[in-house]
Amino acid sequence: MKRNVIIGLPAYNEGRVLPALLAKLEALRPLLDDSMLILVVDDGSTDHTDAILRQYSHYNPDMDYITHTINRGLGEAVNSLLQYAVFRYDPSDILITLDADNTHSPGIIPDLIGKLVGEELDVVIASRFASGGREVGLALHRKLLSRGARLFFRLFFPIANVSDYSSGFRCYSIGFLQRAMTHYEGSIITSGGFECMAEMMARFSQIGVKAGEYPLVLQYDLKETKSKMRIGRTILGYLRLLGKVKFQKKWSKGHTA
8 A cells, every 4th residue: 555654854953964864865765665755854953954955855845844943852843743744644654753863774764664564563663672773883871871761661661562762763653643642632742852752652651552673773973963962851851751641640540520
């Protein structure tokens, strides 16, 4: 069945690497049986990201972009991607999200789609922790954070077959996103920072998501821009999710009028 595949990139000051990443994505078109749209959210970039997007979209009708006039944070950028996909496309269509810093290899996108469709899943995560996955060039403190997050979320928000809650490289059934958006009254993401990706999985864990993982080689050695993640803020964001998602839900159940 022919379907639309929307590839969403949240971007902030990624002008140095964006052309290379867009070229890699374009190379995928012959490998997909589906229609492919590239959608970039420029989250208030102050470099030449906007100029690249204007030029690229002018010559490519299968690319669109959204501009935030100021930097709102990753949560708002991903939320813009979700809103675009959920309200414009059909339940059978697919949304792919990945980082715009060239550390995620687009070459595995056909495999992510194949797993999602073939196993009738709601979400497939490109995971560093799946068999065959690994990290290249990632600093020790970032490795410790990701492993701590894995333990934390598997304890409080367990999902069968999921170990990487913070990876931004994912493949979603838009039909599932539409159901989740309805369940949470349009607010799947309420966090502004990097914890937003984990918040999505935490919320999905409460509504019976069917998920799987595919091995990801995170190529952090290819990253040319400085990391925008703030470790302390991200850890606090993870902890706040207990109140936002888990404990708030229990409190609401016990205090229904």
